[in-house]
Amino acid sequence: MHPTVTRVTERIIRRSRDSRQDYLRRMDALGRQSPHRAALSCGNLAHGFAACQPGDKQTLKLMNQANVAMVSAYNDMLSAHQPYATFPDVIRQAAHGMGSVAQFAGGTPAMCDGVTQGQPGMELSLVSRDVIAMSTAVALSHNMFDAALLLGICDKIVPGLLIGALSFGYLPIVLVPAGPMPSGLPNKEKQRIRQLYAEGRVGREELLEAESQSYHSPGTCTFYGTANSNQLLVEVMGLHLPGAAFVNPGTPLREALTRAATEQVIRLSRPNGGDLGLAHMVSEKSIVNALVALLATGGSTNHTLHWVAIARAAGIHIDWDDYSELSRATPLLTRIYPNGDADVNHFHQAGGTPLLIRELLDAGLLHEDVDTVVGRGLRAYIQGPVLENGKLRWRPAATASADSSVLRPVSAAFAAEGGLTVVEGNLGRGIIKTSAVAPEHQVVEAPARVFDDQSQLAEAFERGELNSDFVAVVRWQGPVANGMPELHKLTPYLGSLQDHGYRVALVTDGRMSGASGKVPAAIHVYPEAARGGPLSRVRDGDMIRVDATGGQLSIALSEDELASREPAVPDLTGNQSGLGRELFSWFRHGASEAEKGATLFFRDHND
Numbered sequence: 337m338h339p340t341v342t343r344v345t346e347r348i349i350r351r352s353r354d355s356r357q358d359y360l361r362r363m364d365a366l367g368r369q370s371p372h373r374a375a376l377s378c379g380n381l382a383h384g385f386a387a388c389q390p391g392d393k394q395t396l397k398l399m400n401q402a403n404v405a406m407v408s409a410y411n412d413m414l415s416a417h418q419p420y421a422t423f424p425d426v427i428r429q430a431a432h433g434m435g436s437v438a439q440f441a442g443g444t445p446a447m448c449d450g451v452t453q454g455q456p457g458m459e460l461s462l463v464s465r466d467v468i469a470m471s472t473a474v475a476l477s478h479n480m481f482d483a484a485l486l487l488g489i490c491d492k493i494v495p496g497l498l499i500g501a502l503s504f505g506y507l508p509i510v511l512v513p514a515g516p517m518p519s520g521l522p523n524k525e526k527q528r529i530r531q532l533y534a535e536g537r538v539g540r541e542e543l544l545e546a547e548s549q550s551y552h553s554p555g556t557c558t559f560y561g562t563a564n565s566n567q568l569l570v571e572v573m574g575l576h577l578p579g580a581a582f583v584n585p586g587t588p589l590r591e592a593l594t595r596a597a598t599e600q601v602i603r604l605s606r607p608n609g610g611d612l613g614l615a616h617m618v619s620e621k622s623i624v625n626a627l628v629a630l631l632a633t634g635g636s637t638n639h640t641l642h643w644v645a646i647a648r649a650a651g652i653h654i655d656w657d658d659y660s661e662l663s664r665a666t667p668l669l670t671r672i673y674p675n676g677d678a679d680v681n682h683f684h685q686a687g688g689t690p691l692l693i694r695e696l697l698d699a700g701l702l703h704e705d706v707d708t709v710v711g712r713g714l715r716a717y718i719q720g721p722v723l724e725n726g727k728l729r730w731r732p733a734a735t736a737s738a739d740s741s742v743l744r745p746v747s748a749a750f751a752a753e754g755g756l757t758v759v760e761g762n763l764g765r766g767i768i769k770t771s772a773v774a775p776e777h778q779v780v781e782a783p784a785r786v787f788d789d790q791s792q793l794a795e796a797f798e799r800g801e802l803n804s805d806f807v808a809v810v811r812w813q814g815p816v817a818n819g820m821p822e823l824h825k826l827t828p829y830l831g832s833l834q835d836h837g838y839r840v841a842l843v844t845d846g847r848m849s850g851a852s853g854k855v856p857a858a859i860h861v862y863p864e865a866a867r868g869g870p871l872s873r874v875r876d877g878d879m880i881r882v883d884a885t886g887g888q889l890s891i892a893l894s895e896d897e898l899a900s901r902e903p904a905v906p907d908l909t910g911n912q913s914g915l916g917r918e919l920f921s922w923f924r925h926g927a928s929e930a931e932k933g934a935t936l937f938f939r940d941h942n943d
């Protein structure tokens with residue numbers, strides 16, 4: 337094993353010892369009470385299978401066959417989740433083929449960050465992760481189940497499903513992906529037209545046409561943002577079938593994988609002799625594997641929040657120093673938009689996740705000794721699914737990348753490091769992803785231009801006021817202020833200024849999309865402005881240094897000068913209501929700081 341991976345893993349194990357042991361003790365005790373259906377009264381049970389067919393009722397009475405819960409984030413709004421409309425019938429049929437039953441236990445919400453990007457609804461995006469976790473728990477709390485399948489893909493949905501399911505970690509649980517839409521207008525061309533529109537050089541009709549050609553059919557958007565980072569990380573954690581992440585929806589292979597996931601989770605269930613649940617599969621080592629995979633692929637910065645919260649749900653404590661230390665030891669092996677021109681279909685065709693796993697395992701950067709949904713050992717994931725005469729088979733991964741512009745071996749990495757760094761100083765602590773930032777832009781020192789929301793920056797750009805070197809400070813964007821939205825709409829403006837030769841950077845207590853990239857952005861900065869953090873004291877003209885190579889985030893003021901300033905007082909009344917935001921003030925008051933996952937859960941926030 338690479339010494340850094342060993343050192344960080346051991347540190348996480350030590351830091352998590354008490355909470356991890358407590359979590360596993362609770363899960364193992366619950367596991368010994370299986371089948372939980374047996375603890376239900378006749379009335380409970382009758383309600384639980386009242387709507388079932390007679391054969392299923394008989395099966396559920398007997399207790400010796402598995403009842404599989406489906407928890408699904410299906411809706412027609414997310415192109416990525418629309419394919420799930422047909423999955424429950426495929427799953428039920430596969431369960432019957434195993435003499436078992438599958439029940440749709442509950443649905444969860446699923447927000448499309450693409451629809452809400454730049455809109456007030458985006459202020460509900462992060463909290464929707466915790467709502468999804470709670471919805472997952474409500475679904476599984478019927479206690480009728482011996483196993484579960486989680487149907488979800490996008491940004492907050494996989495994290496929310498996992499956080500909720502980990503409260504039922506005594507159950508075997510398999511995630512069921514649906515896959516990316518076929519490639520449309522290349523993401524880089526879409527971004528070029530967006531910048532032309534931002535500069536007033538093309539009209540709305542041309543922009544809408546380009547966007548519609550890029551996002552054109554059912555399936556996950558093809559950029560390597562948070563959704564596709566979810567898929568890759570879950571595969572590297574061994575929580576869905578090998579090579580399942582990026583098979584396109586609506587294909588015979590995708591349907592065969594859904595059936596196979598159902599059959600596999602039934603095999604893992606206690607009525608069929610299984611004894612391992614999700615709790616043992618989400619371990620310190622599999623969490624480290626996820627972080628290494630995130631870093632090796634330039635994955636979404638959102639996972640410096642979500643994977644902290646997922647780990648915490650399994651009694652495991654990770655922090656941003658773990659990410660940045662692993663980043664320094666993890667080579668960048670992929671170039672997928674926004675870190676390059678290719679999309680996830682090209683990555684999959686070049687060899688995809690199975691080949692990436694082999695490279696990282698052989699380099700000692702992944703733990704092989706982990707429990708997965710297909711058994712012990714991650715080497716089982718160095719294979720991909722194919723249909724041969726209608727039969728689903730797994731074939732060994734390619735021995736070399738089919739496209740070295742997208743996926744490379746460790747021996748010829750795109751960069752020696754993963755490019756995720758902690759930045760800190762007298763402006764607070766945040767993170768910066770440099771895998772999509774050109775080396776000449778990784779240190780920016782310039783006067784501050786302060787904005788209280790992203791629309792103010794857009795308006796200043798359109799008035800031609802930003803044609804200079806500057807550091808945009810966009811504050812009041814943290815969980816307490818307005819729910820911590822993504823500020824991805826800033827990308828075309830800042831990207832255009834960078835392309836015109838200005839040295840620009842962003843500093844914010846908010847988030848960026850996983851699909852943001854080329855402008856250096858210190859994000860998730862805390863203490864957030866609305867909690868009295870230093871960003872509340874920054875004024876236009878202050879010299880600010882964003883240094884991704886040195887890990888520095890500072891303002892050229894002495895401690896006394898900064899402390900002597902009165903913090904700005906924002907008007908956040910507009911963020912307290914509208915589009916349901918009035919229902920989520922509990923999140924704005926209770927969310928933990930970014931490095932603790934910006935979540936409501938785990939009351940010992942400060943542990």
Ligand SMILES: O=C(O)[C@H](O)[C@@H](O)[C@H](O)[C@H](O)COP(=O)(O)O
Nearest residue numbers: 449450453561562563849850851
């Ligand atoms: O983290 C992410 O990956 C984003 O939340 C993504 O899911 C969202 O859709 C963005 O908005 C990118 O898409 P656009 O560039 O089309 O906005």
Ligand code: SF4
Nearest residue numbers: 448449450490557563
């Ligand atoms: S990847 Fe983003 S934009 Fe695409 S469907 Fe998922 S949430 Fe929506």
